[in-house]
Amino acid sequence: MREPDGGKTAILAEAGGIPGTDPALRRGTQAWTEWLIPGVGTTLGEITLLAAACSPYQQIEIGESAHFGRIFRLDGRVMSTEADAWIQHELMVAPMAATHGAPRSALVVGGGDGGSAFELLRIPTMREVVVAELDGEVVRLAREWLRGIHQGALDEPGDPRLSLAIGEGLGLMEAFARAGRQFDLIVYDLTEADDGSPAAALFSPHGLHTARRCLAPGGAMSLHLGPPLHRPETARRLLARLRHVFRHVAPLTTFVPAYGALWGIALASDALDIAAQPADKIAARLQQWQLEHKLRAYHAHLHPALFVHPRHVQAIFDSGSRPA
The missing domain is CATH 2.30.140.10 (Spermidine synthase, tetramerisation domain)
Structure with a gap:
């Protein structure tokens, strides 16, 4: 122990x-x-x-x-767990997708359990989802044991819109950027941004700039901030880096029972002010996509509330204003 x-x-x-x-x-x-x-x-x-x-x-x-x-x-x-993975996966995908309106391509960095891929594939305008996973063994075990999370998104043969790229996430994104390959949405579905994580480089200023290069005009990305009340410095540091790279950065919070804490997620874009989207526009989009009764956490009236925080939480998010 x-x-x-x-x-x-x-x-x-x-x-x-x-x-x-x-x-x-x-x-x-x-x-x-x-x-x-x-x-x-x-x-x-x-x-x-x-x-x-x-x-x-x-x-x-x-x-x-x-x-x-x-x-x-x-x-x-x-x-992730079968009981509550959909909470984080919906909130990392649906708010920015509905704000975008017609995303056709998405990159999931990490996400070997397939939960984010499932949410992206539910969007009817989506034509391509690339899952860039470091560890092929994660995908193998997820296919065998975690269908309750990926809901068939990782099945073989599966949805032809999904492709896997096994390798180090930052290196794969750098290769995409050099090739001029861009995506409407990017989801960082990764282990947390601490120094001991295999994903730490992806949260560095260089990693976030590389993600921005991989975003198509009008695109957006999402990532985990972790538990802001327990680790406020991590949230501040990530928000400062995001605000140095992107014009619009919108932190939201939710509660994920398996994590046992208030959980932070950030949405970032140069073009989309996701937090400012009115509920009626979100409702129209979800109805058009026939998702309004299929999503278990996210809905149109929740959208503006996601970005309204108690003062003590907002103070943490507001203090992450300088590059770090």
């Missing part, structure tokens, strides 16, 4: 290995704990480990619990 270090370092405790553990955890299940900050964490209990692999890049685990269903974890960080 490792001591909490302020990152999302996880403890994988064998059932019954901790004094006072609930008796229900002593039947071969596990408890997974992530530390948001020292002394504050989230534990998902009664997990049955279904699959695990150690790739050249990371430790991959698929678990299952009665409450969360299938659970996808990388290096001790819960990425």
Whole structure:
């Protein structure tokens, strides 16, 4: 067992290995704990480990619990669960897609569980979705175990609009930029932006500038800010970098039960003021796309509310105003 270090370092405790553990955890299940900050964490209990692999890049685990269903974890960080992955995936895709109005191409950087790809493929104007995933082993395990998250988006044979590019995300984006290949939407569906993450370079100023080069005129991108109340400096740093690169940056928050915290997401664009879109325009778009009754989290009247925050949260977001 490792001591909490302020990152999302996880403890994988064998059932019954901790004094006072609930008796229900002593039947071969596990408890997974992530530390948001020292002394504050989230534990998902009664997990049955279904699959695990150690790739050249990371430790991959698929678990299952009665409450969360299938659970996808990388290096001790819960990425997504069947019970609530749709919350983050809808909010990373639908607000910017509906504001754009007619996105035809999208790039998912990371996103090997297929959840973001599924949301993008639901948009009827979409003609191409590229998933640039570092680790082919993630995709293999997701195809086998996480259909409840990707909803068939990763199936083989599958939707001909979807293609996979296996490799380091920043290198793939640099190659796209050199070739002049651009996308209407970019989703950074990645591990968090700390120094120990394989994705850290993508959140650097160079990584964000490269993403901007890969955006078509009128395009937009989304990324995770993490838990702003627990790690305000991370949110400030990312917002400062985004505001140095993009004209419009709109942070939103939601609650993802598996993360156990208020969660931040940022939407960024040079052309689209996503936060300013009126609900009636969003409603018309979702109706046109026949998605208004299919989305489980996002809806037109929620759209403007996503970008209105309590003062203590807004103060964190407003303070991320200088490049870092």
